[in-house]
Amino acid sequence: MTTAPVRTLPKPLRRGLLTLHVITSVGWLGISLGNIALALTVYNTSDPALQHSIYRVLEIVGNIVILPISLTAFATGVVLSVGTHWGLLRHKWVLIKLVLTLGTVLMTYLSLVPGLRESAAIVDATAPDRLADIDGSGLLSAAFVSSSIYTFNVVxxxxxxxxxxxxxxxAAEQARTRVAARV
Known part of the structure; x- marks a missing residue:
């Protein structure tokens, strides 16, 4: 079985996608680091107004920013890997990034964002002068895990x-065989 030679994206398109990928990936990491700061604050605060505000901000960021930025980072990474010599399944580091990023996108969609919505609902049902009964450890754990994964992906x-x-x-062996057959 022979495979077709790798077709690469045109240089301007590749550069544009790479730029978008870096922006969204760094943005995703930045959001995650910001979530650590907010989670640490809400976890340690005794100020109900601050706690309520932070959970409302986290819900807004979760609903408006996290999903689009995570999906864009994932999609541009897949397109770049398929459209360059790296390939989606050709190099171990690309495959590991694919699995880690897909896992974090799924966990963001299935766990983090619904958890932020639930926490905001609890805060909304709590009197503004009282601390809401929310265990912030899940948010803190999620922020640390995701930040670690994104940092590892950068490495x-x-x-x-x-x-x-x-x-x-x-694929490399087949490419060498094709070249040798032409000579």
Missing amino acids: LSTFKPWGRTRWGRR
């Missing part, structure tokens, strides 16, 4: 460790 993108996957090795 993977920078160092590109571990070489090719078996599919990447097979």
